[in-house]
Amino acid sequence: MPAFKRLLIGRPLKSTELGEQKLNKKKALAILSSDALSSVAYGPEQILLVLMTVSAAAFWYSVPIGIGVLILLCALILSYRQIIFAYPHGGGAYVVSKNNLGVYPGLIAGGSLLVDYILTVAVSVSAGTDAITSAFPSLHEYTVPIAVVFVLLLTILNLRGVTESASVLAYPVYLFVVALFILIGTGIYRIATGEVSHELHTPVGTPIAGISLFLLLKAFASGSSALTGVEAISNAIPNFKDPAPNNASRTLMAMGALLAVLFSGIVFLAYYYGISPMHEVTVVSQIAEETFGRNAMYFFIQGATALILILAANTGYSAFPLLAVNLAKDKFIPRMFTVRGDRLGYSNGIISLGLLSILLIIVFQGQTEQLIPLYAVGVFIPFTLSQSGMMVKWIREKPQGWVGKLIINTTGAVICLTVTLMFFITKFAQVWTVLLFLPVIVYVFHRIKKHYEAVGEQLRLATCEPVTPIEGNVIIVPVSGITHVVEHSLNYARSLSAEQIIAVYIPFEREDEARFEEKWSKWMPDIRLVTLHSPYRSIIQPLSKFIDVVHRKASENNYQVTVVIPQFIPKKGWHNLLHNQTSFLIRTYLLYRKDIIITTVPYHLKK
Template sequence: MFQKIKRIVLGRSLKSDELDHEKFSVLWGLPILSSDAISSVSYACEEILMVLIPVLGLASYRPLMGVAFAIICLLMILVFSYRQTISAYPQGGGSYIVASENLGKTAGLVAASSLAIDYVLTVAVSICAGTAAITSAFPSLLPYKTLIAFVMVSLLAIGNLRGMRESSILFGLPTYMFMISILIMIITGIIKVLVLKEIPPVSADLHQPMQDLTLVLFLKAFSSGCTALTGVEAVSDGIPNFKAPAQKNAKRVLTLLACIVFMIFVGVCFLATMYHVVPNENVTAIAQISSHVFGNDTLMFYIVQATTAIILTMAANTAFADLPLLFSILAKDGYVPRQFMARGSRLSFSNGIIMLFLLSASLVMIFHANTHHLMPLYAVGVFLSFTLSQAGMFVRWLKTKEGKWKHKAFINGLGTIITAITCMIIAASKFFHGAWIVLLCIPIFVFVMRKIHQHYEQVKRDLDITEINDSLIRKQPVPTRIILPVDSINRSFIKAVNYAYTLHCDNMEIYHVDVDAYATQKLQHKYGCLQLDIPLCCEQAPYRNINETLLHHIEEEAKHLLPQQTLTIIIPQFVVTHVQKNILHNQTSLLLKHKLSYMRNVSIISVPYVLHE
């Protein structure tokens, strides 16, 4: 039944050689890997105004464009820098690979931790912002916004578990619809004001400025607006997801991403200045602009709101495309569990997708799907990874001196300085609003990843064979010692005894722990009727501690083993066909096997007997 449901929800399993058909072209790679950056502009303008309006009031709109152009300048620097990263590191991995190779493993793990946190927050923030767009159009849904957000995260996870190709078509079309509808809104709004000379109303909530614009206020607004740049690194992280030529296609997508973000972000900010948008907790800035441009309850108003809600939801798909890939690289290096390397039935890194779903869904529930509560946690991690990536590339050019390395080093050096300053501004301005949580989590994640790596290295050393020769193999048979625990004479026990005889072992015993004299006498009588040539050993347990008594006996027997000799424990176990009834049986056997698994010279064999109900 489970397999049928899985096939219906996720689709048929794919062969490994079908992986190339699952990769992105430029047409579909753009919406999947750029949806985070493209959608961020829908709330970045609002975040800037939330800083400026309480202080500057009606005078907020002039510096708004200055902040917007400062962010666009930083975007261009990042795009030029990441184009160089794509050329130098075609295997993907982005900041983690660049920082690890050029700045050391610790820097790489810091970058990986920052990116992982950012991707989780990307899903949570994007989903919550998409939910806000829905409730802005339909206020009656406000009480259900947490539930709506959870359902949207679940649908995204299922869509990505179906595989890259299907998710690209499923999530790509809404991204293009958003771009078209927002561009129509920008063009229409500009024409109505500048050409048709329509005078927008001024909100009654606006007040006269309480103070002048200061550098600190400008930097605070700039740090809030930098959420528009989250997701820029996703293209360089996901190079392996592109069809050949992967590098060239990744560069094209990155260039298109920069052009689209420039047009939409500047356009939305310009409309916000013309229509005097005032941030409202229940109505987004985009909803206010589209209401002014198209009017309430018009078809275009609902189209803009619908596509905005969808693109904000789809923005989370960037994280679903990149975080599992990052985890697979970290797993390959031994810094996260190896299970994250495995591809699922649809050739996606399903364990990474499930992990991302669980973490992001938890954030949505904890913060009650409130975008503004999550936003202070956002952008710190991504700008830290930006800085480490730029610094890593700068060091690389200084070391290798490849090609026109001087101007490349200049671009990456400039990018390092600007992103580092931006990171410090964001961390300082949002520290007490929640950024401290991210700054605390990063070193914790680095510590945990190092511990995982130490464990894998220790396991590797323990299992490694330094010199392979014929002395490792037992060419002469070594006598084996077998113990078969018995509680009662039944069909399961008979099957275990018959199996034991197939091992042709002369050193075997049947062992029983005596906790009930009458039951033991009954067992001895039945055992005598079998006329076996295997001795029955009964040992009393006055405290009725069956497993402890048996384990003590096995430990004592293990002490007398010859070199390279193994003590084999055969455990009869019956299996119930109804899975839910298994909890009623075999608990003692499971605990026993768990304890025995820690004994190096002891082997465990389970002999199942299936009960047909």
């Protein structure tokens, strides 16, 4: 196993090598922006899906809706830039909300983001699989297995360390950016030279019957799904090389610029080409086919799109573990999430994210259109809370230039709240589960925190807990036969200078009881043997009752009861499958008995 683990994730790294695992701006842009950039592949499509409910003539509304999405993008980028400098240790929406709005809003933001990063992986990989099956329709029936394999590969890659995963993933991300620039540039050139007919689309401003403000807001909310992942950089500031806040800020601005250009280009080309969303062919696929035909360039763009959609999941792998660390430090989730693995990454967070994402993909059968609304509302709730938290911060602290900052955050908060409400109003059937899991997850956070506080209070030396003096020791040794294992355990028990050693044998037949007592009296006459006949063939129950009796008598003299459990250890691990695990069962049961000490004495077999 150690050799296989080393093959998968590489050699262990020293703690002093942590600095080498930090990201420069180029790698960080690739690994942390992949989610936001990849949403270009499905964000415009979500706008068209809503407008299509009226008619294809309504597609011209995608242009002003796209402009609205860009305004929201600017507000979010400027806001998260302020968050980076205000909270340079990371944590994003969780830390902002907790510090400015209170613990419970912080937990809502943190819980939403944890779930959202799981959805990020599931949606991204599913969308990438869709891009592959669009190019190769014969693979449609294998969507779920393909998606699961990709999640496993990404999990292994991230377990190898942040720097290594970034080095591998940077190339496909930049390849996608180049591919889309080529696609958009070629498309605009064909339009400018008159190669694309003006009759493919309805002119901007054409009155369309059936259009309402409600429908436009619904399309705007759906298109805003292209902005998921914008917050990831503010969560992952600790992953940047020093000066981390400056590098994170520049990376965020670069991501915003790229996202704005690519989103605008795809929205415009989809409108001008008169593209209609189809179930088995993505909008980007249709634009590429219309621009280049079904040739090598088409497959290049489809391949790059599939890669970025799949690798967008890596944003979740970068941000989820760091958010989990912040929650774990505040004792709201298990402390195991603060532990670094062999490659200095937070491996427990990475593995948990991978497993939960696979579960989602299987449950939803890889259908991204079912996951995107839940995914989007899960991120717009933290967006709204973080913007509101920053508003409170500026009003309370009033630093230099706070009015301008307040305007930015207020604009972002109002738009994000509008988008969140539109998701609940228009896609309630798909996002209602948010109203269930958020109270549940906040309650779970609260219970975990309460547990840690209770444990700390009981373990603290200052606690006035009475200490009962131990005057002696009574040792109980469960035995199953006369063997080297039992002999080894009894020799250990003798070395403890106990007041009394009692061997306990539990036979199922009366004949076995008499026979064993006779053998014992000849083999170990100085050790008291107690036989407990068990007509119902149970070992745990009679042993437990006997320990209770001994414990009551021992406690009268302030004696400690210790149960010494003999156990032989096979040479090979798989040999354990060939033996019953009675020792393990006894130990597991007795661990929860108060005031009983359990000691396992292993006897290692040589062949």
